[in-house]
Amino acid sequence: MDGSLTGIAPRQLTAVLARRLTEEPALVLNGPRTVGKSTLLHALAERFERSVIDCDDPATRAAVRADPGRFVSGPGPILIDEYQHVPDLLSAIKAELNRDLSPGRYVLAGSTRYTTLPEAGQALTGRVDILDVLPLTQAEIDGAGGDPLVHRLLDGVDVSLGTTPSTTTRADYARRITSGGMPVALRRPSGRSRSRWFANYLDLVIERDVLELSRVRQREMLPRLLRVLGSRSGQVLNITGAASAVGMEKSSAENYLKLLEAVFLVLRLPAWGTTLGSRVARQPKVHLIDSGVMAWLLALTPEKIATNDPAALTEYGHLVETFAVGEILRQVSWSDAPVAVGHFRTSEGHEVDLVLERDDGMVFAFEIKAGTRVEQPDLAGIKALRARLGKRLATAVVLYTGALSYRFDDGTLVLPLDSLWSAVA
Known part of the structure; x- marks a missing residue:
């Protein structure tokens, strides 16, 4: 949405954050660089008349390292950006929380997963609520209001079938999906400018965030592994095959994959339903966090997709799945209720791209198709x-790039992909 792209915090996350500040003593905003975590902190700073302690600034970082206790004492909320640069902050905050567990004392933002920091396990376990701040959804980009589709499903609201066909064209989908949801990239006026931004962004994340997390002996292998994972996004993870493709040992590739997960470039989507029988697969799927990054890695552009080259269309199918899974998971992240997520696959190869399980055990299934038609064989995984x-x-839903909404005899909903972000009053 225009507001998000000019620095206004996404409204859904702002509302979630406001609620949790009244309940939790410490919040951690986790997510990739440049997605809006700092924007959220500065919005809070203005609201509470506080300043933001920016540990990305070298002078501030040095001062905080010298005396972390000084920076975490006093009335809340204390707002700290890129806290992972000074891990001793967590121990200092723990000491403060031992004295006072009042809600709303700390809000920390970081571009490294909290759970990957070695100090995290000892410091704030049980005292911190983690909120993922992920790339913008299409609804945020468009400024669409209303209740998101995923929330309506999880809340048990009947999803009515619209009688007006979707007007989103194949070219519109290709443009949205290859653009992704990184706010700074979306502000770039041209494809070439955006391509330079993606290249610089990945260099920054690998050179600064990854290398700060761990000493990497083969730094040049990281972008190679990321590119291979991008080509396999939306597929069952085969770390042995990925390691072989870049000339690495499996153990090294596994360690590097964990680093790429830690800095929010890659997501492992776990297998769901492994207790349903021995014939249910247990391997996770791999997805890139942002479809724009994936498209850049694969050199997939709207123009290339429009040529209908078979190889490009195969890659585009996986890109559509990664895009849709990301849209759904971002809506899930706004929910206060716990929701388990995963993919379902049988040993026969029948699969469902995304499964959501509510805390009462009810399940919602999503199958994603890049094509404009859905036929009975496409329902094999749902069946x-x-x-x-x-x-x-x-509820079972098939999302596709066609225009019509309808229901199969078994109750499976077929909805245009843009149902994920279309405004609903």
Whole structure:
């Protein structure tokens, strides 16, 4: 949305953050660089008349390292950006929380996953609430209001079938999906300018954030591994194959994958339903966090997709899945209720791209298709899941790039992909 792209915090996250500040003593905003974490902190700073302690600034970082206790004492909320640069802050905050566990004392923002920091396990476990700040959703980019589709499903609201066909064209989808949701990239006026930004962004994350986390013996292998993972995004993770493709040992590739996860470039989507029988696969899928980064790595542009080259269309199919999974997971991240996520796959190869399980055990299934038609064979994964779950499968949805909304005889909804962000009053 225009507001998000000019620095205004996304409204959904602002509302979630405001609620949690009244309940939790410490919040951690986790997410990739440049997605809006600093914007959220500065919005809070203005609201509470506080300043932001920016540990990305070398002088500030040195001062905080010299005396972390000085910077974490006093009335809240104390706002700290890129806290991971000074891990001793966590121990100092723990000492403060031992004395006072009042809500709203600290809000920390970082571009490294909190759970990957070695100090995290000892310092604030049980005292910190982690909120993911991910790339912008299409609704935020468009400024669309209303209740998101995923929230309506999770809340048990009946999703009515619209009678007006979607007007989003194939070219519109290609443009949105290859652009991704990184605010700074979206502000770039041209494809070439955006391409330079993605190149510089990945260099920055690898050179600064990854190397700060761990000593990497083969630094040049990191972008190679990321590129291979990008080409396999939306597929079952085969770390042995990925390691072989870049000439690495499997153990090294696994360690490097963890680093790429830690800096929010890559997501492992776990297998779901492994207790439903021995014929359910247990391997995770791999997804890139942002579809724009994935498209850049694969050199997929709207123009290339429009040529209908078979190889490009295969890559585009995986890109569409990664894009849709990201949109759904971002909506899930705004929910206060716990939701388990994963993918479902049988040994016969029947799969469901994304499964959400509510805390009462009810399940919501999403299958994602890049094409404009959905036929009975496309429901094989949903059928296999329904056979195992029965009435626990609350809703099954196929998202596709066609225009019409309809329902199959078994109750499966077929919705245009833009239903994820279309405004609903």
